[in-house]
Amino acid sequence: MINRQRVCDEFIRQASIDSPSFKEGEIAQYLENRFRDLGAAVEFDHAGEKIGSNSGNMIARFSGTKAGEPLLLSVHMDTVTPADNVKPVLNDGIFTSAGETILGGDDKSGIVEIIEAIEVLHEQKIPYVALEVVVTICEEQGLLGAKQLDFSQLTAKYGVVLDTTGIDIVVNRAPAANRFKIDIFGHEAHAGICPEQGISAIQIASRALARIPLGRIDDETTANIGTIHGGLASNIIPKQVSLRGEVRSHTIDKLRQQTELIINIVEEEVDKATLTVGEETKRASMAIELKEDFPPMQVAEDAPILQIIHEAGAALNRPQESRAAGGGSDASIFNNNGVETVIMATGMANVHTINEQIAVDDMVKASELLVEIIRRA
Numbered sequence: 048m049i050n051r052q053r054v055c056d057e058f059i060r061q062a063s064i065d066s067p068s069f070k071e072g073e074i075a076q077y078l079e080n081r082f083r084d085l086g087a088a089v090e091f092d093h094a095g096e097k098i099g100s101n102s103g104n105m106i107a108r109f110s111g112t113k114a115g116e117p118l119l120l121s122v123h124m125d126t127v128t129p130a131d132n133v134k135p136v137l138n139d140g141i142f143t144s145a146g147e148t149i150l151g152g153d154d155k156s157g158i159v160e161i162i163e164a165i166e167v168l169h170e171q172k173i174p175y176v177a178l179e180v181v182v183t184i185c186e187e188q189g190l191l192g193a194k195q196l197d198f199s200q201l202t203a204k205y206g207v208v209l210d211t212t213g214i215d216i217v218v219n220r221a222p223a224a225n226r227f228k229i230d231i232f233g234h235e236a237h238a239g240i241c242p243e244q245g246i247s248a249i250q251i252a253s254r255a256l257a258r259i260p261l262g263r264i265d266d267e268t269t270a271n272i273g274t275i276h277g278g279l280a281s282n283i284i285p286k287q288v289s290l291r292g293e294v295r296s297h298t299i300d301k302l303r304q305q306t307e308l309i310i311n312i313v314e315e316e317v318d319k320a321t322l323t324v325g326e327e328t329k330r331a332s333m334a335i336e337l338k339e340d341f342p343p344m345q346v347a348e349d350a351p352i353l354q355i356i357h358e359a360g361a362a363l364n365r366p367q368e369s370r371a372a373g374g375g376s377d378a379s380i381f382n383n384n385g386v387e388t389v390i391m392a393t394g395m396a397n398v399h400t401i402n403e404q405i406a407v408d409d410m411v412k413a414s415e416l417l418v419e420i421i422r423r424a
């Protein structure tokens with residue numbers, strides 16, 4: 048059913064077009080033509096202008112050949128770097144780059160699998176519902192494209208994002224995350240001449256850090272302080288230190304609690320650090336920048352999209368394993384905007400490294416599964 052040669056040719060064509068985030072214009076042009084040839088109505092939104100990419104998100108619509116709820120299929124067209132002059136190499140059924148760059152199977156394998164599935168639907172005259180294929184930009188830059196997507200343009204209420212490693216795996220849960228920067232301000236003084244007149248921002252930070260729980264907080268929650276910058280010289284009591292960190296949790300309440308706990312501890316230590324010099328009382332202070340990085344994803348095991356995927360897997364005698372992910376993806380954004388979406392594995396491996404690879408067999412398998420999913424939608 049799946050045309051293995053067509054899968055390879057399609058992958059080589061796409062992987063050979065460099066498409067690092069913000070420079071998706073060329074692959075977008077290619078995909079526009081490819082999806083038009085397949086019979087889709089293709090349009091782009093204005094996300095590119097807003098975030099500084101030379102392409103918008105692409106939406107390709109297939110009207111379908113049977114009635115039913117429209118289905119969303121989504122992938123991203125950008126890649127991480129190094130991605131200058133990517134040359135896909137096929138050896139023993141496995142694609143790699145020539146060695147100097149990433150391969151871009153993340154996420155072009157998913158795009159190839161969608162195209163192959165649609166080719167097969169047409170060839171085999173398999174009836175299918177309306178499909179909305181959303182190919183986003185700048186996923187690798189913090190889901191920037193999906194965050195700018197105009198959801199009023201979508202009619203699908205459920206779907207699949209093809210964008211995770213391995214094969215026969217479906218991700219239905221992912222944590223939400225907060226990122227933060229905390230600046231602590233003390234008072235500068237010469238460390239040798241008048242240390243009594245200074246308040247060390249580094250010391251306040253150390254006292255707070257000694258109390259803040261980090262690492263795996265519970266089975267749903269993690270916390271990290273990833274960078275610390277501050278101070279000017281060994282003979283100056285440091286006036287400023289900046290901490291950057293994150294909290295992730297599968298539960299929004301725990302995310303909030305853990306984030307508040309960190310901020311409260313720093314606040315307490317900042318409040319304690321006062322200093323009276325003569326008439327004057329000096330105090331430390333702080334500033335917080337808090338950013339909600341991505342919302343949580345929780346698709347129930349009995350959700351229609353998961354049932355369809357499990358039935359499709361059973362039909363192929365390939366049980367699909369549900370899993371939790373450790374990070375956000377475009378699917379988090381779709382779910383947060385009312386499109387119930389899970390993530391399907393495309394076969395990609397060693398992603399975000401120059402050792403990235405993908406087996407042709409796995410792209411064939413994923414395409415086959417996708418045909419069965421669409422057939423059942």
Ligand SMILES: [Zn+2]
Nearest residue numbers: 123153154210
């Ligand atoms: Zn990806």
